[in-house]
Amino acid sequence: MLMRNSLICLLFFLSFLGKAQSTYQYSIAQDSAYIRNNYVKSEFMVKMRDGVQLFTQVYAPKDKSKQHPIIMQRTPYSCNPYGTDKFKKRIGPNPFMIRENYIVVYQDVRGRWASEGKFVEMTPHLDKKSSEKDIDESSDTYDTIDWLIKNIPNNNGKVGQWGISYPGFFTSAGSVSQHPALKASSPQAPMADLWRDDAFHLGAFMLGANFGFYNFFQPQTQPTKNRPAPYFSFDSPDGYDFYLKMGPTRNAEDQYYKKRNEYFHENFDHPNFDEHWQKRNILPHLQNIKHAVLVVGGWYDEQDLYGTFKTYQAMEKQSPNNDIRFVVGPWVHGGWAGSSGQSLADVEFGSKTSLYYQEKIESPFFNHYLIDESLSLNLPEATLFETGNNQWRNFDTYPPKNAQETTLYFQNGGKLGLTKPQNENGLTSYVSDPNRPVPFSGKINDGFSAEYMVEDQRFAYQRPDVISFETDTLKDDLTMVGNILANLKVSTTGTDSDWIVKVIDVYPNSTPSNPAHPDVIYGGYQQLIRSEIIRGKYRNDFTKPEAFIPGKPTEVKLELQDVLHTFKKGHKIMVQIQSSCFPWADRNPQKFVNIFEAKESDYQKATQKVYHQKAYPSFITFGVLKN
DSSP states (O other): OOOSOOOOOOOGGGTTGGGOOOOOOOOHHHHHHHHHHHEEEEEEEEEOTTSOEEEEEEEEESOOSSOEEEEEEEESSOOOSOSTTOOOSSOSSSGGGGGGTOEEEEEEOTTSTTSOSOOOTTOOOOSOOOSTTOOOHHHHHHHHHHHHHHHSTTEEEEEEEEEESHHHHHHHHHTTSOOTTEEEEEEESOOOOTTTTTSEETTEEOHHHHHHHTTTSOOOSSOOSSOOOOSSOOOOSOHHHHHHHHOSTHHIIIIIITTOOHHHHHHHHOOSSOHHHHTTOOGGGOOOOOSEEEEEEETTOSSOHHHHHHHHHHHHHHSTTOEEEEEEESOSTTGGGSSOOSEETTEEOSSOHHHHHIIIIIHHHHIIIIIOTTSOOOOOSEEEEEBTTTEEEEESSSSOTTEEEEEEEEEGGGEEESSOOOOSSOEEEEEEOTTSOOBSOSSOOSSOOSGGGGOBTHHHHTSTTOEEEEOOOOSSOEEEEEEEEEEEEEEESSSOOEEEEEEEEEOOTTOOOBTTBTTOOOTTOEEEEEEEEEEGGGSSOTTSOOOOOTTOOEEEEEEEEEEEEEEOTTOEEEEEEESOOBTTSOOOOSSSSOGGGOOGGGOOOEEEEEEOSSSSOOEEEEEEEOO
8 A cells, every 4th residue: 555645587787787877867846847738638438337437537648640559557545636727747657658659547446535436445356347337456457458449549559557555556457458449557566365465464453554544545435536535644753652642452343443544443343364365365366467567666665565576476386477576675565666766774785777678678668568569668577776886687487497405593692593403492582562552664664664674683683572593604605585584483362462573684883984874883783674463363373362371382474575685795694583562563462362452451471482492493494596
């Protein structure tokens, strides 16, 4: 979700383009003037097969000397500005495409803003449609494309679509519409499974993100072009303090939303991965896609990291003989659509990666498939930015074939190594207090921040309720690639618990300062590379929560999602374990209850043990790239 206010063989000659700078020569004012001088804007109510009409804006080139391709975005976030005399400052996926003179289309999806109908979160996909009343986002996409091809003059019969986040979901859903005119799709950071990405992470409720988002993303009973008033005022600069004082998770509903927003409340009604969420999972339906697809995402996507990787994997597996490519850069959610991508918080990437993507990857992709297939397109299967070394890498498969599975075991003395522990009683314990949870960020923010994805973890390292394990100093570079899997052996004195696993790049103490960030001490910096949380009661089955037996060693597995990061010679790999990450995730009472119904008295301290012994080894597994 886009919050409020808010990837042929290895091509050596392209492998190191991370240092190459891309530039864009026009200002926003110049682009805006070009659009006004060279485009005509029209607005239509386009009828779907069931009679519901969807509000659709069309920016069409005035140039009638040739036919133009259509590129469209379907969005729940508004086509604003409304009115044929009011123009967007820029149109299309990126500025480099503005002067290619695409017919650019924006549409309010069913039940949102100026469109008719009833909006349903992540509309369940229907594989079989037996009547005109059987509709979903693929049918609305098909009907929209069909109308555009037949009614917009001077189009060349080719349509592309793109979208970031929620519009990324609509792009994924539209990719299975099977309309013959659809030639290219680019789902970018697409929502794919609400229970796994935006609403929950492995059962833990994403409190900070959802509390703020649904204050503005409200149900509507009729078409509108006006933004709704928020339900309540949220002006605290300190989200940690605000949410802690709010009390139990239930108070978000009882004291603030008060059942006024069905989208927010459905999280309370469906804490488990039940049928409600299962039918909203688009991944099983991404089958038999025959046109070109470019899946895009960021290593530091704070919202839809899961959706990015799982969408690519599902399409690749379920669409034989496909034409699917994958791009991942050093970006936060939607960062590739920005004007730089050269840095994130304290971390520098050496070049304007966003402009490089727009000019060298996204624009050639759409231009090739929609304008002229004779235009050059030298894109490999996967184009990935390798963080740590700050370079673009190209692969003919993803994950790469030459990745070697590697396991690092937790050991006594806070060590992390290749050897499986042989001791009989190794463990590390800490006390988790939900009334003093570990903050997800060491900085003051409103409870939702993208920068935490690379943040220095020394603020957590210093806490007694966070335990750390680290390797010896690396003698050579180590490039970690693919999904990271954690296998913990733990126990708790409570009956439920959250478990957060963080993989960290520890800089040498001798790391020099950076003039771009004069206030940052990089010596000993603990850069977060990847983290994830699991609500322990879902360790065996996401549909059936299961209590812990107090004191009993128990296996807890979780995937942290993918990386492509080089830990440089002289650095260390660290793993941190904790049981809260607030208010990114809501607090676990550490008592086996429905947390959406938990009372203040249910929140209790618990002693957590992480075992690293012969009978109960804890470890992480990941790929190491062998060049």
